[in-house]
Each structure stands twice: as structure tokens, then as C-alpha cells.
Amino acid sequence: MGSEEQFREGMLVEVCSDDSDLRGAWFIATVIKAFNKRNKKVQIQYHTLTVDEKGTKPLKEFVLMVNLRPLPPREKDYNFKMNDEVDAYYNDGWWEGFVTMEKEGDRFVVYFRGSKEEIEFGKSDLRLHREWVSADASWLPPLFGEEAPFTMLDVSTSSKLEIDQNKNLSKLEVNFDEGMHVEVSSDEDGFVGAWFTAIVVKAVGENKFLVEYQTLRTDDETELLKEEVDALHIRPPPPESPQVEGFNRLEEVDALYNEGWWVGVISKVLGDSRYIVYFRENNEEIEFEQAQLRVHQDWMNGKWIRTSEALML
Known part of the structure; x- marks a missing residue:
């Protein structure tokens, strides 16, 4: 079944928004008109978002x-x-975050990168974060007990593989040692969605590290920028994927x-090894040469996974 036929009328779905205030959230909706080849879109009706203040008229888009x-x-x-990547039900939608504190009575504190907030939730308002892989029509990670559709990759000599028999999952625990090459993300406006190469200078506390960027410099351009980052914003560099034509x-x-x-996401193939790439974070399309692109891989729960195809226009 093609991706266009997958979302049929009457089907329950989740929808993310390009609105800056709603970015990072998924909202439950029902498909009311299937894929339209003319405008390349699907019409949906939200369950929790409305167009009127009284909340009586559901939003359609x-x-x-x-x-x-x-x-x-x-x-x-x-x-x-602690450190579980989760979705928390908040403001009528599911928002991605990380568990930063376990409390009594099955309550947990979750940190949201986008808003830089920590909010407390009950267990019933949380779910494990998963990514939809359209190419395989599967979820990563799968439900516990199901076989994961990806393999472990050796990312550094300091990696240690531990098996959690209770959950039937493999977990890769990485020690970010001094001198290790890493990639670092940022929550600052204008930098969300990017990873920058860096070297670990030293550990500066529990789950915190001083890193020196390899491409970012100080304001006066005299030296490479150094910054303290936490474990949620650092990862090993992605393993090299097979070269693609x-x-x-x-x-x-x-x-x-x-x-x-x-x-x-590749939105147009131009030929001569040039492509148009669409960026959801800022709703832009930019042209690149193939040498400026690499296969996208995600670092999730201590594992590298590859989503080879994304849903697009």
C-alpha cells in the first residue's frame, strides 16, 4: 500500500503542525478526506483543537x-x-520530552527542549516516544517483546553493550570520555534541529560535559567555542552508512x-547530483549538492537507527 492510500477516510491519525507555537506536538484527528493528488494533501478534523472559544466547533485542516x-x-x-524519552499529554496534544525526575505515586517530571520547561505528570499522561518509519510501516522502538527492525552499531571503543533481560531490549551505554568526537544539539532559537561536531574537553558534573565545537567560534572569532552541555544534547557521531549513488x-x-x-527531506531531485531539501523546522526549501548530504540516522535509546524514507508532499 502506498503512503497516499494509507490514510483512509475515517482513520484515526496523529498530526503535527508547522505552527511555531505547536511545533513538537502531535494531535489526534480523524481523516475526513483522503489524499488529494491535486493539492497533495489530506483533510483531517482534530479531536481537541477547535476554531471557537467555546470549543464546540472542531478545527478542520x-x-x-x-x-x-x-x-x-x-x-x-x-x-x-530517568532519561526515558517520552511523549507527555499536555495542552491537548502529545509533546516530546525526557524524564528528569521520578516522584512518589507514579508521578514524573518531564523536561521539554522546545520550551525549556519542566512539568510534572502522572503515569497515565505519559507514553514512550516512538518514531514512525513509513518505508517499513513500523514504529521504532517497537512494543516490548517484539523484534526490533534495526541492528546494533559499534559507535566507539568506549561503548558498552548491556542487555536488559526484563524488557527484552538492548541498550547501548556510551561513556563520553575526554577527547571523544561527538555531535551536540542546541535549544537556542535558530539552532533547533541541528547537530554540531565537537570534542569532549572533560566531564564537569553528573551527566554534564564541557565540549569544544569544531565549526562554531566565539563572538570575536579568535578561538573555537566551548560550552557546557548535558547528556540529553550530546551523542556519538553517526556511523558511516554505505555510500549511495x-x-x-x-x-x-x-x-x-x-x-x-x-x-x-528530499523534495525534488534536480539531476547532476543536486537536490532540493525541505526543512520542517523553518518550512524552507534549499538546494544542495550530494556531497553536502548524508543519510539521516537517529540516536534513540542508545541505538543508531535509520529511517530510509519519510512522508512528504
């Missing part, structure tokens, strides 16, 4: 395929713990732009 996904699976019971439309890539790697 035409949305791009890239902003749609099926409802994610959810464990019947899961014991959340070219990228296809709808393929998810990282593009080297403004001194960092930014995740985007």
Missing part, C-alpha cells in the same frame, strides 16, 4: 503527508525511569548547512 502518522502503539503498563525523493537526509547538520 488540509495537511501535508509529512505531518501525518498512524496512532502509535502503547504499552499497557510501563515503569518510566544518489538520493530519492521523500528520502530523509542530514544537510550540511550553517556549520551544522540539519535534518530534512
